[in-house]
Amino acid sequence: MVSVAESGVVALRAVLWDMDGTLLESEQLWDVGMRALSLHLGGPMSERTRLATVGGPLDLSVWRTFDGLGLDPTPDEQVAAEAWLNAYMAELFAQGLPWRPGARDALGAVRDAGVPQVLVTNTGRQLCEVALDTLGREHFVYSVCGDEVAAGKPDPAPYRRAAELLGVDPAQCLAVEDSHTGAAAADAAGCAVLVVPSLVEVPVSPRRVFRDSLVGVSVADLRDVHASVGVCA
Ligand SMILES: [Mg+2]
Structure with missing residues (x-):
C-alpha cells in the first residue's frame, strides 16, 4: 500500500x-419497491419515511418502513420483509435499469x-x-x-x-x-x-x-x- x-x-x-x-x-425503482413494501406491511409510506430510506442499508430501510407504520417487527417479521423486498426488487431490476x-x-x-x-x-x-x-x-x-x-x-x-x-x-x-x-x-x-x-x-x-x-x-x-x-x- x-x-x-x-x-x-x-x-x-x-x-x-x-x-x-x-x-x-434505480432510485426510482427503489421508490416503487419501498412504497410497495409499506403497503404490503399495512399502509402507505409517508414522505418522511421515504426520504429516511433513500440510499440506506436494506435492513435499516425495512425497519424504518415498519417504524413509519407504527409497527415493531419481530426478528422473523423483519427477515421476512427483507426477503419480500429483495424478491420484489429483483423482478424490477430484471426488467431493465436505465x-x-x-x-x-x-x-x-x-x-x-x-x-x-x-x-x-x-x-x-x-x-x-x-x-x-x-x-x-x-x-x-x-x-x-x-x-x-x-x-x-x-x-x-x-x-x-x-x-x-x-x-x-x-x-x-x-x-x-x-x-x-x-x-x-x-x-x-x-x-x-x-x-x-x-x-x-x-x-x-x-x-x-x-x-x-x-x-x-x-x-x-x-x-x-x-x-x-x-x-x-
Ligand atoms: Mg445512491
Missing part, C-alpha cells in the same frame, strides 16, 4: 462509484484513462449482479456490496473496504454519490466526494463538490474535483 505520506502527493488513484441514483436510475444521464460515458472515459474503478453500493450482492449486467462488469476492478461489509453506508466501511481492496489510501479516491447517506459514508472514510444529487438534497461539506449531472464529465474534471477538495490524510 502506498501511503499518502510516502507519496507526498494526494493524486487520484481510483474512482469509487455509488450505484443506485448515481450510475443507474442509466443516469452521462454516467455510461463517464464510466467509459475513466476506464479508458486507466484509472481503476470500484462499485460501492448498499445494495446486496444478488441484486448488484443483476445490475452489473447493465453496468458492464468490465468497468470495475472490484464491487463492494452492502451485505459484504460489517455495516452499510452511512458507515464508512464500504468505502474503506474498496480502498483496502485497491491497496490505496481513501484520500487518494474520489467517490461519486447522489445521497446524503452515501456522501456521509465517503466523507467519513476520508474520500473526496463528487455529489450529483438525485432524489434528496445533500448538505455541503468541505470534502464535497457538487455537480448537476454527469453529462460531459471528463477524467480531467474528476481529477480537478479530487484536487480541489485537497484531502489530507
Whole structure:
C-alpha cells in the first residue's frame, strides 16, 4: 500500500462509484419497491419515511418502513420483509435499469484513462449482479456490496473496504454519490466526494463538490474535483 505520506502527493488513484441514483436510475425503482413494501406491511409510506430510506442499508430501510407504520417487527417479521423486498426488487431490476444521464460515458472515459474503478453500493450482492449486467462488469476492478461489509453506508466501511481492496489510501479516491447517506459514508472514510444529487438534497461539506449531472464529465474534471477538495490524510 502506498501511503499518502510516502507519496507526498494526494493524486487520484481510483474512482469509487455509488450505484443506485448515481450510475443507474434505480432510485426510482427503489421508490416503487419501498412504497410497495409499506403497503404490503399495512399502509402507505409517508414522505418522511421515504426520504429516511433513500440510499440506506436494506435492513435499516425495512425497519424504518415498519417504524413509519407504527409497527415493531419481530426478528422473523423483519427477515421476512427483507426477503419480500429483495424478491420484489429483483423482478424490477430484471426488467431493465436505465442509466443516469452521462454516467455510461463517464464510466467509459475513466476506464479508458486507466484509472481503476470500484462499485460501492448498499445494495446486496444478488441484486448488484443483476445490475452489473447493465453496468458492464468490465468497468470495475472490484464491487463492494452492502451485505459484504460489517455495516452499510452511512458507515464508512464500504468505502474503506474498496480502498483496502485497491491497496490505496481513501484520500487518494474520489467517490461519486447522489445521497446524503452515501456522501456521509465517503466523507467519513476520508474520500473526496463528487455529489450529483438525485432524489434528496445533500448538505455541503468541505470534502464535497457538487455537480448537476454527469453529462460531459471528463477524467480531467474528476481529477480537478479530487484536487480541489485537497484531502489530507
Ligand atoms: Mg445512491
